[in-house]
Amino acid sequence: MIISTKKGTPQVELDRIVDNFEKQGLSVTLIRGTDYNVFGLVGDTTKIAEKDVLANPWVENVTRVSAPYKRANRLFHPEDTVVDINGVKVGGNAPIAVMAGPCSIEGEEHTIKMAKAVKAGGANFLRGGAYKPRTSPYSFQGLGTEGILDMVKAREITGLPIVSELMDEVHIPEFEEYVDVVQIGARNMQNFQLLKAVGKMHKPVLLKRGLANTIEEWIMSAEYIMAGGNENVILCERGIRTFERATRNTLDLSAVPVIKEKTHLPIIVDPSHATGDYKYIESMALAAVAAGADGLEIEVHNDPPHAWSDGAQCLKPDKFADVIAKCRKVAAAIGREM
Numbered sequence: 001m002i003i004s005t006k007k008g009t010p011q012v013e014l015d016r017i018v019d020n021f022e023k024q025g026l027s028v029t030l031i032r033g034t035d036y037n038v039f040g041l042v043g044d045t046t047k048i049a050e051k052d053v054l055a056n057p058w059v060e061n062v063t064r065v066s067a068p069y070k071r072a073n074r075l076f077h078p079e080d081t082v083v084d085i086n087g088v089k090v091g092g093n094a095p096i097a098v099m100a101g102p103c104s105i106e107g108e109e110h111t112i113k114m115a116k117a118v119k120a121g122g123a124n125f126l127r128g129g130a131y132k133p134r135t136s137p138y139s140f141q142g143l144g145t146e147g148i149l150d151m152v153k154a155r156e157i158t159g160l161p162i163v164s165e166l167m168d169e170v171h172i173p174e175f176e177e178y179v180d181v182v183q184i185g186a187r188n189m190q191n192f193q194l195l196k197a198v199g200k201m202h203k204p205v206l207l208k209r210g211l212a213n214t215i216e217e218w219i220m221s222a223e224y225i226m227a228g229g230n231e232n233v234i235l236c237e238r239g240i241r242t243f244e245r246a247t248r249n250t251l252d253l254s255a256v257p258v259i260k261e262k263t264h265l266p267i268i269v270d271p272s273h274a275t276g277d278y279k280y281i282e283s284m285a286l287a288a289v290a291a292g293a294d295g296l297e298i299e300v301h302n303d304p305p306h307a308w309s310d311g312a313q314c315l316k317p318d319k320f321a322d323v324i325a326k327c328r329k330v331a332a333a334i335g336r337e338m
């Protein structure tokens, strides 16, 4: 971190600044200029917020040289993290993972039917929401525990590990017992209390990108979970809010190579919530695989017009199988299994 102080800053203030950082275990080098003094801080600066330093009226400017995250940083962990979920691996050179299923869980029979359909189409995880983050309080809110147990039944029959969204800490015991991958949805990406709580969990976490969050904020949220001791974090790009309204969100595919450069964590892409339109899923899924994504999360429903949520972006099982078959060709072309 580099800090410059204003012209004419009294020596006593400079001493105070040096003292303050040294007390925090950093080594401080002062370069004296005619107009400005510049400090170079070396050590673990992750605990220092630029804004706090700028609160000192003698400070002119603060520039961060290193990233504010440590555990997620590829610099300190050059090898790719591979998350193992009941023997199914995500990340590194593992085959590209496919998480698929309905947006909302709609009862046991339907869940089993969807699990069989997505497995036949190439999925290796069943996704489904039992606790739903809905924009309207009058929309269907999810089946809750009953929905989780429907997924458990589907796992017993198909062997597919289950991915479901956790919205509230009070459900952590239930998720520890039944769910294989704990999804943190876009709307909760910066629910720091929830992130701290899942940081103490013993299940891998699928952390979706917030609707209006930068890549750095997203990595900082992963850092929250990892700082709690849970290093099994998979990131999911699911589109961000832009001025564009032709699609539900704008899929930021460049997040894939950026995340891979900056972190060692696996990243998957959700073309369903990114586009909000079943017609665009195929092209965005193909593009995600080509971009180097470690997996896909796709919503699938046998009867999209009657889906309990997100019908407009659900693929029918046959189309889903077709999309995965095409994705496998792209994966083969870039030397990855799927």
Ligand code: PEP
Pocket (backbone or CB within 6 Å): 103, 129, 133, 184, 185, 186, 187, 208, 238, 273
């Ligand atoms: C979902 O996966 O069903 C979901 C609500 O996604 P997101 O949090 O990305 O909107």
Ligand code: MN
Pocket (backbone or CB within 6 Å): 103, 104, 273, 299, 309, 310
């Ligand atoms: Mn959905």
